[in-house]
């Protein structure tokens with residue numbers, strides 16, 4: 001019946017599934033052949049480049065869907081260098097000129113959106129904030145370690161977001177304001193650094209503890225909790241204790257072994273380890289109170 | 292198919308605020324956004340939020356400054372709403388935890404900004420947008436509002452009655468960037484577009500790579516007119532290498548501009564004898580370029596912005612972020628050296644035509660934030676007026692979509708009421724070329740027959756988008772979007788920039804026509820469904836073409852000099868003729884241009900156009 005009416009939902013589904021598959025396969029082979037040809041051309045162009053003043057990138061590649069990328073590999077790109085060029089600029093150049101399938105997250109290119117944290121020459125960095133001139137060649141670019149790779153340089157951030165959400169990262173009050181609350185300059189200064197986090201995930205990726213314990217809240221989430229715990233505008237005892245209880249749980253602050261790797265890689269210079277330590281002290285103080 | 296009462300497209304400042312408001316009104320809301328909300332471009336805003344909070348200031352002054360800044364092209368009902376609602380909204384986000392900079396007494400700090408008669412710009416260091424975005428996202432998390440992040444919205448599901456004013460929007464079609472799944476989202480009460488600006492139409496911009504004008508293009512093709520698109524704000528202080536913005540806060544705090552002859556040219560060459568560096572952005576941008584064109588620039592490209600005299604303490608306290616930006620992106624130490632700056636595309640003052648409730652002429656379709664034009668900025672936006680716009684009109688759109696009562700709108704929308712049509716001869720036929728690489732319009736073509744059945748409208752659009760993607764993916768050679776985008780950016784930058792000439796504008800239109808033709812052969816090289824940014828950018832590029840064309844059309848027909856819109860052949864503001872909005876309607880692929888008079892009658896007074904002098 002549905003075959004009579006090509007627009008209905010059932011019909012399209014039955015048609016696209018089996019037919020679509022073989023069609024897709026055919027398309028993939030055809031595309032692959034053309035790609036091969038183009039790749040050869042691009043390679044030749046790149047070899048020429050390699051001889052000129054250019055930067056050599058070694059970029060991690062992986063795509064679960066594309067046959068020759070299912071086995072992770074590194075691709076070489078030679079990008080013409082211009083003064084002031086960042087690692088992100090080089091990646092964009094490589095994508096736009098050599099391989100449109102090269103995949104990475106990026107948006108603001110000014111170190112505020114947090115989407116292009118990657119592992120560059122063995123360290124977590126924001127690509128847009130990293131000058132090529134400061135990197136030894138070849139510049140090795142990999143996805144953030146300890147995260148699942150979705151494709152090429154893109155990692156799955158879900159777990160990171162879940163941890164951020166787990167600390168109840170929001171002011172709790174529900175009142176309707178007529179004017180602003182007061183906050184002292186000192187208090188704003190105290191929380192200032194902690195509010196700068198751009199959720200890039202570099203710290204989590206650099207943390208050995210987080211790598212071994214999937215439930216560990218991790219430096220970014222703990223820092224987020226710090227931001228609320230220390231903010232004098234939210235100063236109800238009960239709330240503070242509630243926040244401490246979240247932080248003190250088995251996979252909370254006490255897991256941190258003060259290795260400082262998070263603090264080292266944070267592109268916003270947030271003193272993460274210090275914040276975690278401070279919250280540990282708060283937890284101790286709070287517990288003593290009940291003795 | 293997914294289903295919600297209200298669907299907000301975009302998770303920037305406007306989208307988050309809209310979602311919160313709709314939820315407070317009792318609606319089941321979802322945010323569908325191509326970037327995770329905290330990655331939105333609102334996070335890049337630096338300088339601050341205008342709101343009349345203090346004694347000595349009041350909303351009427353804010354409204355007056357805004358009207359003057361707009362060069363009398365703002366609509367009074369919109370501007371007055373902005374000024375009236377802003378204080379409450381600012382207090383609200385403060386209560387949500389926004390870490391504003393503080394005065395000794397613990398109250399939020401305010402600073403002077405260009406074009407303001409009172410230091411009314413509330414700020415959080417030079418990272419106001421970052422804090423605003425995160426604070427609002429926190430509230431979204433608190434309320435458990437559903438967020439579909441990294442879902443790219445491809446088009447709207449709108450019925451196809453003859454005129455847009457009869458159409459209704461029933462949802463959207465989006466695809467999951469991670470998996471490639473294409474799905475329909477039905478909106479029972481309304482869709483709110485909060486997709487941000489179109490900066491990527493230009494090659495030197497302060498806008499993020501994601502600012503590709505998707506919302507404008509989707510609404511435009513569905514039949515909503517684009518309003519005042521010719522008014523593109525070029526910010527006078529961007530870093531020459533990247534377009535990264537150096538906040539107006541630097542000039543607000545007392546930073547000075549000088550040329551290669553060491554002259555403080557804003558005064559010495561008489562561009563703004565009273566306000567100097569703090570004249571409004573269009574004035575300063577033109578001054579800088581005039582200096583460069585006269586051979587008084589550095590390397591024929593830029594001028595210098597100096598803040599060293601402010602002293603380390605003040606700089607670190609209020610502009611610390613600027614030090615980082617100058618260091619990371621230009622290799623300059625702002626404490627020891629001046630910073631090179633030049634104008635860059637920054638903000639689109641026009642946009643999707645809406646009324647004060649965020650509603651467009653299509654039933655169930657709303658827009659808010661930079662992508663909308665409720666008409667508060669007119670010909671020139673004052674610094675610090677975009678962020679209050681996001682929260683004020685985001686909240687209103689959310690509330691209205693969810694059924695809340697905001698009263699009758701005073702601003703009319705669509706091709707009705709007091710309008711007149713344009714008769715300019717165009718050098719070519721704008722609009723549609725080829726149907727297979729993009730939707731012919733955002734409307735589901737099925738006569739009015741399916742209008743009653745929202746599911747069918749959405750389903751049909753899903754099919755159309757599946758086909759579109761198949762076409763793009765199956766083609767195995769042709770042109771790549773990166774090439775097309777580069778050509779588009781080039782002609783826009785050359786011809787539709789700070790200075791505009793008739794011949795250049797016509798050239799841009801001819802180029803855009805060629806670019807449209809080239810786009811018919813666009814192909815996606817990446818064969819994968821997983822995180823295919825090649826596919827996404829190809830679709831975005833199509834949107835940029837449509838948006839760029841509306842900007843250029845508006846710029847060509849407006850034969851006067853107003854605000855940011857400068858024309859070589861027309862060196863004066865022509866109030867007798869041009870106190871009106873330009874509107875470009877897609878008209879099913881055959882664009883029409885028409886005009887609607889500006890509303891200058893406010894609540895208590897009528898704004899009299901005056902010379903803008905600074």
Ligand SMILES: Cc1cc2nc3c(=O)[nH]c(=O)nc-3n(C[C@H](O)[C@H](O)[C@H](O)COP(=O)(O)OP(=O)(O)OC[C@H]3O[C@@H](n4cnc5c(N)ncnc54)[C@H](O)[C@@H]3O)c2cc1C
Pocket residue numbers: 300301302303304305306323324325326327328330331332333334335336337338339340341419420442443444445485486487488497498499501502505506536637638659660661662674675676677678679681
């Ligand atoms: C560098 C800079 C500094 C600024 N400083 C100030 C300032 O100091 N004061 C001020 O008032 N204004 C400032 N502005 C202007 C202001 O910040 C912006 O106009 C405003 O933030 C735009 O917010 P928005 O919510 O409309 O859009 P955005 O924040 O850009 O959000 C757009 C959202 O839409 C989503 N989206 C887009 N397309 C799609 C699609 N197809 N499908 C799904 N989702 C989509 C994106 O993912 C994103 O979440 C500044 C702007 C810039 C660029």
Ligand code: SF4
Pocket residue numbers: 196197198199200201202203204219220223265266267268269270272
């Ligand atoms: S704390 Fe620093 S490293 Fe960690 S997510 Fe935030 S900005 Fe990134």
Ligand code: FES
Pocket residue numbers: 106107108109110111112113114115116117126127128129
């Ligand atoms: S691109 Fe936004 S942080 Fe680098």
